[in-house]
Amino acid sequence: MKKILLTFLLLSLVTLTSVYAQSRKITGTVIGADDGKPLPGVSVKITGTNLGVQTNVQGAYSVTAPAGATSLTFSYLGYLPQTVKITGTTMNINLAPDSKSLNEVVVTGYGVEKKREITGAISSIKGSDFADQPVQTLDRAIQGRAAGVQVTSTGGGQPGGGISVQIRGVATVNGTTQPLYIIDGVQMNSGTIGGQTSLDALSAINPDDIESIEILKDAASSAIYGALAANGVVIVTTKHGKSGKTQVNASVQFGRAQPYNNYKTITxxxxxxxxxxxxxxxxxxxxxxxxxxxxxxxxxxxxxxxxxxxxxxxxTYDWVKAISQTGKVSQYDLSLSGGDAKTQFFISGSYNNTGGTILNSLFQRGTLRGSITNAVTDKLSVVASFSLTGSNVLGSTSTQGFFTNAPFTGAELTPPVNAIFNPDGTYNTALVGRNSLNEVQNLALEQRTVGTFQTVDNLALTYKFIPELSFKAFGGLDFSDVHDFNYRPATLLVAATTNGAGFEDYQRNINYNVSGTFNFNKKLGEHSLSAIAGFEYRSVTQQILAASATGFPSPLFTLLSNASTPSAPSSLFTGYKTAGFLGNISYKYKDKYFFTLNGRYDGSSRFGANNKYGLFYGGSAGWEMTREDFMKNTSFVTQLKPRVSYGVVGELPLANFGALALYNGVGNLVAGAGQYQFTPSSGGVLPGGLQGGLGLTQVAVPNLSWERSAQADIGIDFGFFNNRITGSFDVYRKTNTKLLLAQQVPGDTGFTSINQNTGSAKSEGYDVLINTVNVDKGGFKWITSFNLGYNRTKLLSLYNGVQQIQTFTYVVGQPLNLIYGPKWAGVNPADGRGMYYDAKGNITYNPKTADQFILGHVNPTLTGGFSNTVSYKGISLDFMFQYQYGNSSILQAQLNSYENLSNADNKTVDVLTRWTAPGQIAYLPRAYNGTEPLSASQGTFSSRGVDVASYIRLKSATLNYTIPSKVTQHVGISGLTVFVQGLNLLTFTNYRGDDPENTGTNLNFYPNERTLTAGIKAKF
Amino acid sequence: MTTLAITLASCEKLVTVTPQNSLTPAQTLVDVNGYLGLLAGAYAGAEGYNYWGRDLIIEGDALADNIVTNNGQAGGRYTNANLFIAANTFNFWTNSYFYINQLNTIIAGINTLTNVTPAQKTLQASIYAQAYALRALYYFDLARVYGWEPNNVPASGPDAGFTFSAVLRLTPITTIAGTTTKQNRSTITQTYAQIEADFLKAISLFQAIGTSKPNPPYALSESSAHGLLAKVYLYAQDYPNCVAQCQAALNPAICPAVLTPAGTYSKAFKSIPNPESLIEFDYVQSVQVAGVTGSNGSPYTYTQPTGYGFVGVGLPGAPNNFSTFGGQTVSAELVASFDTPTDDRKAMFYTSRTATTSATFTWCNKYSGANGLYTDNIPVLRYADVLLMEAEAMAAQGQFGPAQALVVQLRTARNASAAAVPADATLNAFIQNERRRELFFEGNRFFDLKRMAAGIPKPAATGVGTIAPTDYRIIAPLPTSEVLFNPALPQNPNY
Structure with a gap:
């Protein structure tokens, strides 16, 4: 209060001073240097004071300058502020556009909008933010860079492995939680491809080819994607050519990846x-x-x-060390961009070779991408992009779990008394305490590869009927061929009995979308209107051919045809289609009131017969307050734009054929291969040989439809002090209804569940983004970007009064994704047995089904990132922290093995705190070979195996030095930068598992790596 | 208006994809072959490892006193079951009902076909008959695992007077409406009556087709239906009917099995099919047990030492290349139960170390990979079992003479002393021991002990002692999700 009073007094003094001093009247017009048109609403201020006016509709102003005034400051959103010395009483000003902020457009689906006119909640990430980082995929590149967007690897540290991206929390139970990815208009298949190891389907695109990424977070923005938009939309725009002299960019870097934070095992x-x-x-x-x-x-x-x-x-033999390696990383990028007024082109090529941190794991990828833009006539223009990607991935099994052939399980659990090699140098396969699979040998001899050939292409023809109206015909293709290969030679014990075993499959994924859209733009005085209307069709199909074989005459023969016994041939088809009418209307008034409506009437083959099409829609509005008269005296505010939006979007049912009644092959020995061997005379009358078994696996669900996701968002975009501080704040609530639930039915009906639309859940929270220029003086600049997303979820209802499903993973009134189990009560000091609490809170040694509690949930309350750039002259340092807080994660590996003192597996050093003598207060129970009579087994899941997985991680740091161009120009290089960088450098956490960056359990998986690289980039 | 209708129809068509790996009901149930597929599926389901393929036969011994599960070797398999820890027993409730629904579809639908050619009439009748018999087998297994026997309901303890058995679903469910109706468990009496009715119906249908002997016996037939019904009567202590059904089953005109002569007990288990099988499930290695399926879950992998195997009677095991999760070892009590050292059946045991420990254990060689890598057929009902059931039912009625003769007939074929067989009331107990000596590792021991209500003795090495005959753990828990969804089923007591 005191401060306000003081300010008021000071202001009054200033005013008084100006009244009594001699003053001049200055008039003039402000026009935009870009189009020569007058600019209304420009703030004209006496430099150093708060005195000022705004230009009128004709761009004219009239201001009274006090005697001491020496200059005027003109500022207008989207233009560079200008301070001009007072030289006379008439001052006409040409205001130059701030090309950076004015040209900053945001791709919002089928069109673009100026960033300052956006009314939805959209995060933008520039390709330059992650350019030249040793990450292989774009979804990994956005980690920590967008508020409310949680990015977690699902393939662990396998280079190029799978990624989970969750935007604004999860409000679904069985639906997909992953966003829709669109690359230059092509609706992509995402997730992982290939079965032998984890490979991200989005690895088709080299992150260095990306110009920008927009993340549509609210339903009003994403409604134009209708039934695919419930988890938000990630729109990727790749680089296109710019007219002018051809620019060549080249970069090369080398480095190494190492495992970190391996478990410490006992001697x-x-x-x-x-x-x-x-x-x-x-x-x-x-x-x-x-x-x-x-x-x-x-x-x-x-x-x-x-x-x-x-x-x-x-x-002591260190098996974990024995399966680890230092991965060599090398990455080469080259791009050319240029063109003239009519034609522009962009071509890039890259090669990436990233070694994993486990023996025999590797990601190799070559990409070629090109785009060409041509104005065929004044009315017709064409944009075409193509890409070719070939990748080859070597890796151990990516499936999380305690599979003995997964190295991060097998090696860590192999007792340390086992030698890795026999004295004669051969692999030791007589292992005690484990089955006889030597993990090092397995990694060395087993061949597991995924090879892909992918192409993402598009062609767009735009015809301008009149300046206001154009039509765009678009076709996009996302095609991939995937080859999985597995070979275990007879020299491996597991394949010795069959004389080697091989498996191969070929997958072909054809995913294309075509659309036709009309685009209308009209400006009438202070009103401008733009509209989009069109139709889009998408088809996604997958075919897989697979076969296995055994009996190879020599370990050097690896292809199936060389084997004596072929088996398990399979041929699979699956696919889905969507089609819909889409529309968008944007209206703005006086460049300060903005309204947007989006809609789509969308249909899908996954919907039931009675619900083939649905309507999805959204609307938003924004108000640029700095354009208002009452803001004219607050020059420190450069932008203040409150926004509000509401929309309804959908989520497709997960299964392609989930709405149909289906007979499938049944019999549960080998999945999908139900056969029974009759013989010609079985029962005297049955036909001979193997008969395929059939069963009705699902009943028809004619009413199956989309999950409905309604989201309201209230936000504000702000900029202060000539945009030294900018950012946004959004509050949202997402309510999903008609949840796609596998509604339980009595198991004795022959079915366990029926896909239904029932129940509801919500996800709500806020997103904050603050960008600041902290220091900008004398060539020294420090800028930061801070983002934070707070989120909480709640299950609102299920069906038929059911209060919980999936064994209390989902409970009405509780957050989603609960962890449920018995409560650990410690170790009985008297006899060293593990104790649990029963439902009444008493001690029990053998908890029953009823003795279970909600122990936590896996959704982080807070997620975010904090990135910094510090630069001085040619040197700059970028570093980014990523964090999450408030989620629990299961220590599955500890429970099952590392701290399970009832089996012969190797253990972590934590077991040294076990109970050994009466009276001890121990953390772990006593060792007992097997399960103690009348006790639960030591591996029983309980709260002892649940840990909070909050962490802060120094995700990346890059130090650049740009050699002064004075030096490099002599050799024809206009820019030359050398850099060193690191990924996953530091982690602060109390989580006891190997890595807190997991999706809810640390079920053994490929450990994340720490990568260090150094490189050089040049511009010609 | 027409244009609009066409547009809407084409919009529908625009977003239609037809599955290619599955069939719609309209495509499936159009002829006899569709129903044959359902029957093959139900047999394949019965072959699953959590059912007849492994659990019923091996865990049925691990729960009793024939097996000691060695923790260091078993890879966690059955370690809790062997200690009789609650909720770690059989679990095939939900799976069984899936296949029962397919069998109900056959029973309700196959006779409504209008396109059956004269040549297919017998096939149609056979599928129909087998569907009844197989449904009865599924229900019998549900009844004996999840409930007590008709005359064996505990009078005290948590299960006192607990007479709930299976949920009897007898009509096919093919629509959403059908799946939403809850049905509670029937009583033991009702369930046994249904099983009996199904077997009797199957038998009359088989008889209507004509006299035939399945060879090999990979499908249910009149003979095996009689034999399995005999077991139902034995469990229900309906001894006269049991005797009659045993005799009908072994009628040489229809019985595909013989009692193998002395000196061939081990060889019979190496033969495909086992010559003593009335009904046997066949496994085709290259299709059904390919990949890691066998090495992860087959009876072989549970019962043979890892990296070692049987080479000959009286010899220690020798190294081989087969990795297993073998931890189901022969209990000292089972070895000691043999009264005659020369008994053929004892030759099924051998001692061996494993690749991962130098300690030696006693192993059972009944599942030796006789039908391929990790692959063995499962005899569901053997001649010797029927003989012993007949003897037991006779002895229970005081007919000690004929009963003794049957036991002597069996023991003679096993090179076991005939003199040891009593002809008085002690024969009852002797027959139970003989069943143990004959049928070990075939999943009978636990159910025999259970129905005899004499408690379940556990091997000394487990440290568990004897499980009281009224212990709630003797009947397996229904899946938790089922009882949470429908508490009125109800769950078995104390779970």
Whole structure:
């Protein structure tokens, strides 16, 4: 209050001063240097004061300057502010556009809008923000850079592996949570492709070819994508040519990737001690002979030692280290861009070779991309883009879980007393405490590859009937051929019995969309109107051919035809279609009131017969307050635009044929291959041989439709102090109804669930983005971009009074994705057994179904990123932190094995805190080989296996040095920059698993890597 | 108006994709072959590892006193079941009803076909008969796993007077409306009556087709329907009917099986099919057990030492290349139950270390990969089983003489002493021990102990002691999701 009073006094003083001083009247007109037209609403201020006026509709102004005034400052949104010395009483000003901010347009679906006129909630990321970073895919590149957008890897550290992107939390149970990706108008297939290892379908695009990424977060903006838009839309615009001298950009970088934060496992001696305890504790408990137990304990591991004799000094073999490697990273990029007034082109090529941190894992990709823009006539223009991508990925199995052939499981669980190699250098396959799969050998000899050939192309023809009206015909293709290959030679024990085993499949994905849209633009005085109307059709199909074989005459023969016994041939088809009418109307008045309406009447083959089409719509409005008279005295405010939006969009049912009654092959030995062997005389009358088994696997659901997602958003865009501080703040609530639920039906009907639209959930929160120029003085500049998304979710209803589904993963009134299980009560100090709480809060050793509680949920409350650029002359440092807070994650690996003292697996050093003697207050129960009678097994899931997975991670840091052009010009290079950079450099977390960046459980998967690279980029 | 209608219709068509890997009902149930597919599916379902393919036969012994699950070797498989820890027993409730629904579809629909050629009439009748018999088998297994027997409901303890058994679904469910109706469990009496009616119906249908002997016995037939019905009567303690059905099953005119002669017990389990099988499920290695399916889940992988295998009677196991999760070892009590050292059946056991430990265990070689890598056929009902059922039913009625003769007939064929077989009331207990010696690792032991209501003794090595005959854990829990959804089913007590 005091401050306000003081300010008021000061202001009054200034006013008084000006009244009593001698003053001049200055008049003039302000016109835009870009089009020569008068600019209305320009703020004209006496420099250094708050005195000022605004130009009128004709761009004219009249201001009274006090005696001491020396200059006037003209500022207008989208133009560079100008300070002009007072030289006379008439001052006509040409205001130059701030090309950066004026040209900043945002792609909003089928058109573009100026950034300052946007009325929806849209995050924009520039390609330059992540250019030259050693990330292989665009979805990984946006990690930490957009408020309310949570990006998590699903393929772990496998280079090029799968990514999960969640925009503004999740309000669905069974529906997809991933956004729609659009690259230059092509609606992409996303997710992972290939079965042998994790490979992101979006790896078809080199992130360096990207000009910008827009993320449509609110339903009003995304409504033009109708039934595909419920999780937001990510619109990617690739680079196109610019007219002028041909520019050549080249960059090359090399580096290495290393695993970090591997589990610390126990030594051989500690392992032996643990096993002895485990056997002896059994004998003590069951009243058996301790001597026999000791003998059996020794027998359980003695085979690992030479001659079966336990040596005095027990060796330790580090299996985790043995399967790790330093991945070599190299990346080469080259692009050319140029053209004349009529034709512009852009061509780029790249090669990326990223070694994984596990033996025999690698991502190799070559890309070629080109685009050409041509004005055929004054009325007809054409834009064509094409890309070719070939990739080859080597990797271990990406499926999370305790599969013995997944190295990050097998190696970590192999007891440390086992030598990796025999004395003669061959692989040791007589492993104690594990089945006889030598993980190092498996990685070295098994061949697992995914090869892809992908192309993303589009062609757009635009015909301008009159300046106001044009028609655009568009066709886009996203095509991929994927080849999975797996070969296990007979030299591997698992394939020895079959003399080698091979598997191959070919997948062809054809995904295309075609559209025709009319585009109308008209400006009438202070009114401008633009409209889009069109139709779009999309078809997505996938075909897979696969076969296996065994019996290879030599390990050098690897193709199926060389094998003696072919098996499991399969041929699969699946696909879906969508089609819809779309429309958009944008209206603005006086460049300060903005209104937008979007709509789409959309149909899909996934909908039931009674619900083939649905209407999706949204509207938004914005108000640029700085254009108002009452704001003319607040020169420090350069933008203030409140916005409001509401929209209804949809989400397709997950299964392509989920609405149809279907008979499928059944019989649960080998998935999808139900057969039964009759013989010619079985029962005397049955036909001979194998008969395919059939069963009715689902009933028809004629009413199946989209999940309906309604979202309201209130936000504000702001800029202060000549845009030294800019940003936005949005509050949203997303309510999904008609949830696509697998509604449970009695299992005794022959079905377990029916796909239905029922139930509702909501996700709400706020997104903050603040960009600041902290220092900009004497060549030193420090800018930061901070974003934060707060989110909470709630399940509102299910069906038929059902209060929970999926064993309490979803409970009405609770957040989505709950973790549910027994509560750990610690270790009984008297006997070392694990204790749990029962439903009444009493201690139990064997919790029952009823003794379970909600232990947490996996949705982070806060997510975000914080990036900085500090530059001085030619040196700049970029670094970005990424964080999330408030989510729990299951320590599955610890529960099942690393801290499970009932089996022969290797353990982490945490087991050194186990109970060993009465009276101890221990963290872990006593070792016991097997399950203690009347106790739950040690691997029983409980709250002991749930940890908060909040973290802050220094995700990337880059140090650039640009050699002064004075130096480089002599050799014909207009810009030369050298750089070093790192990814995943530091992590701050209390999470006990290996990596808090996971999707809710640390079920063993490929560890994330730390990458360091150095490179050079040149501009000619 | 017409234009609009055409536009709407073409809009519908624009967004239509026809599946190619699945069939719609209109495409499937058009002829006998469609129904044959449903029957093949129901057999394939019964072959699943969580049902006849493994759990019913191996876990049925692990829950009793024939198996000691060695924790260090088993890879977690059955370690809890062997300790009789609640909720870790059989789990094929939901899966069974899926296949029962297909069998109900056959029973309700196959006789409505109008396009059956004269040549297909017998096939049609056979599918119809088998559907009844297979449905009865599914319901019998549900009844004995999830409920008590008609005369064996505990009088005390948590299960006192608990008479709920299977949910009897007898008509096909093919629409949403059908799936929404809840139905509660029937009583034990109702369930057994339905099983009996289904087998009797199947038998009369088989008889109507004519006398035939399935060879190999990979499908249900009149003989196996009699034999399985005999087991139902035995469980229900309806001894006269049991005897009659056993005798009908072994009628040489229809019975595909014989009692193999002395010295051939092991060989029979190596033969495809086992010559003693009245009904046997066949597994085709290259199709059904390909890939990791067998090495992860087959009876072989559960019961053979990893990296070692049987080489000969009296010899230790020798290294081989087969990785297994073998932890289901033969209990000392089972080995000790043999009274005659020369008994052929004892030769099924061998001792061996494994690739991962130098400690040795006793292993059972019944599942030896006789039909391919990791692949063995599953005898569902063997001649010897029927003989012993007949003997037991006779002895229970005091007919010790004829009962003794049957046991002697079996033991003679096994090179076991005939003199040891009593002819008085002690024969009842002797027959139970004989069943154990004959049918170990075939999933009978637990159910025999259960129906005899004498408690479940556990091997000393498990440290568990004897499970009281009224213990709630003897009947398996229904899936939690089912009882949460419909508490009125109801769940078995104490779960």
């Amino acid at each position: 051989g001696a500690q392992y032996v001690q643990l096993q002895n305890e485990a056997f002896i504790n059994v004998a003590t408990r069951t009243g058996a002979s301790v001597a026999t137990a000791t003998t059996n304990a020794i027998a359980s591991y003695s085979a690992a030692f030479p001659g079966g004799v336990v040596p005095a000094v027990i060796p």
